[in-house]
Amino acid sequence: MTQGPVIIAGAGHAGFQLAASLRQNGFSERIALVNDEGHLPYQRPPLSKAYLKGTGGPDTLMFRPEKFYHDQTVDLIADRVTSIDRAARKLALASGASLDYGHLVLATGARNRLLDIPNANLDGVRYLRTLDDSEALRHRIASGQHVIVIGAGFIGLEFAATARAKGLEVDVVELAARVMARAVTAEISEFSQSQHAAAGIRIHFGVQVTSIENDGGRVTGVSLSDGRHLQADLVVVGVGVLPNVELAAEAGLPVAAGIIVDELLLTADPNISAVGDCALYASPRFGGSLRLESVQNATDHARSVAARLTGDAKPYDGLPWFWSDQGPDKLQMVGLTTGYDQVVVRGDRGAGAFSAFCYKSGRLLGIESVNRAGDHMFGRRLLAANRSITPEQAADASFDLKGALT
Secondary structure, three states, rough: OOOOOOOOOOOOOOHHHHHHHHHHHHOOEEEEEEOOOOOOOOOOOOOOOOHOOOOOHHHHHHHOOOOOOOOOOEEEEEEEEEEEOOOOOOOEOOOOOOOEEEEEEEOOOOOEEOOOOOOOOOOOOOOOOOHHHHHHHHHHHHHHEEEEEEOHHHHHHHHHHHHHHHEEEEEEEOOOOOOOOOOOOOHHHHHHHOOOHHOOOEEEOOEEEEEHHHOOEEEEEEEEEOEEEEEEOEEEEOOOOOEHHOOOHHHHHHHHOOOOOOOOOOOOOEEHHHHHHEEEEEOOOOEEEOOOOHHHHHHHHHHHHHHOHHHHOOOOOOOOOEEEEEEEEEEEEEEEOOOOEEEEEHHHHHHHEEEEEEEEEEEEEEEEEOHHHHHHHHHHHHHOOOOOHHHHHHHHHOOOEEEEEE
């Protein structure tokens, strides 16, 4: 059982869940949640989907109302941690205040990777990561006519589908040869591309934006690497994120493509943990180190650290799963499919409900599903138990997946 206050730097999914889980587990000392956004802690997934196209206010996104933090005696501090004094176990805040900690948890998340091209800082060039970003874009697309999305990853495609549904003309520019190329199989990419094209979204592959065109500071379009020009009054950028490791690095903690933590999610300092998007963690399940960007990873990390801080220390061994809503289609993924050498399709691609079972040397690595929630839940249960079914069984439509779980 940890002694002294637990201070959590960052109030996203991981930070909020950690505070809530500590109290659920009976932790009775001080908990302070340092929140550098001007809102109560909120959910991020709806920002590129439901919230962007809806009419509800920010309160629809909050994890809990303000009363929750009072009732649970969680100090919600509107400020930002600027430095860590590890020897004194003290944090400096941007306001000039300081906080003492018994244990510090870095839940600093990630930030958008920014464009480095001419005119990229114009007002009509936007990113989507925070509630304020989504709020600003909601107003922009209400009066916009033509948007260019840079990047055909999850966020870019979710935004593109939402903007198209709101009646905007949409062009997507992607350097790779297919959508979501780093994240999903070609089978899923091809289906997604066809769905977006059918909705009237134009996707340009194998090119990149070289500059933003403008007229007196007003965005008018983009120039592409192949010499073409595309017109638009709004540019939305989704080219990945960078983990926020600077606070840890400046405190002398090891960092790489994330804040380095062990299988218990502890840094090199036994009084400091890191969780969520910022954490590069040692994985007993997969071997090596992973940094994952997902709600599941963030919340499961938080629960694991809360358990350790209240006397139940176990290596973090969570099974990754993800989802993306794009137009009418729900894409769900479970497991990590890096290095797969065989894909078995189960279901009906033509009907828009199928799954790609991904194998390496005959063993199931993960399942990517489109509108097949049952396959996804099957995969979560099977892979969590470190089990597999054969490629032949996956390909057999009559094979009983539920029966394979017994």
